[in-house]
Amino acid sequence: MNLAIGELSKRTGVKIPTIRYYEQIGILPEPPRSEGNRRLYDETHVQRLGFVRHARELGFDLDAIRELIELAGHPSRPCEKADEIARAHLAKIEDKIARLSALRTEVERMTQCSNEMVENCRVIEVLADHGNCVHETRR
Amino acid sequence: MNLAIGELSKRTGVKIPTIRYYEQIGILPEPPRSEGNRRLYDETHVQRLGFVRHARELGFDLDAIRELIELAGHPSRPCEKADEIARAHLAKIEDKIARLSALRTEVERMTQCSNEMVENCRVIEVLADHGNCVHETRR
DNA sequence: TCTTGCTCCTCTAGTCGCTAGAGATCGTAG
DNA sequence: CTACGATCTCTAGCGACTAGAGGAGCAAGA
16 A cells, blocks of 8 residues: 555645655655655555644644644543643634734725725825724734 | 934834845835944834834735835825725635634634543544544635 | 943844745656 | 656745844943
């Protein structure tokens, strides 16, 4: 059951250069090679890469994923750490949503003008003058 | 009314290296220099940089900001373009919010376990198996 | 006058998570 | 044998900065 990198790519939906990149930074283990120096993958690689992809889709960064992989490899340890990583991530997501929502309100208000000329344009005006805006500085 | 770069930084809240970076990529004009080669700014720079900062805070990217600056410099032109940029940005923000909200739901569900061991950990489990998850692939 | 300490200068390289491209090699089908 | 596709390595680029090295300018105090 030896998969070439292209096959692995198709099965997991992860692009070939990305697979090589993951290997380079230690997210995927170096696979054995064929005589002609091609990478040969097996089922374990498919699983690992699926895990990584899924975690990326959920927005975890590669450092977090590294930790989660470590944890997944030790099923008998307590899972506090995994929960913690996930909760921290959740907090980040919620923070982003909150800030984006504030932005939406602001930008929405900007677009509610239909003046003819730049001179009186709400968009430009709001940007030029902090005073017109309720926006608070982000960290 | 000559401001050193540090002063400009304090007045606008934009960090010094960022100011130099903006100059380098043409977002800020090159200011005149003192005898000792220090940059000398005036009120126009303060305003321009304030505009940029504000737009960045609202999430506009530097290319959009370049266009907006162009527009702001021609008050007698129609402002359709500015409106368009703002509306496009608004659409992006709304898209991001929608996707983050989906993620939040997903990650929230992951964190609602309090098993003891990694073996049964919801977080790891969900990541390992696509099937456990309603998440759709992002573009 | 000298020194201390702050600001400023330029330049390069690093961040994150890839992505793109060049140029070479491998493997296979006709 | 040849053509073509898949793969190899290596380097550089994206956006929007940020960090650091190594040097020079400048003002105030001793």
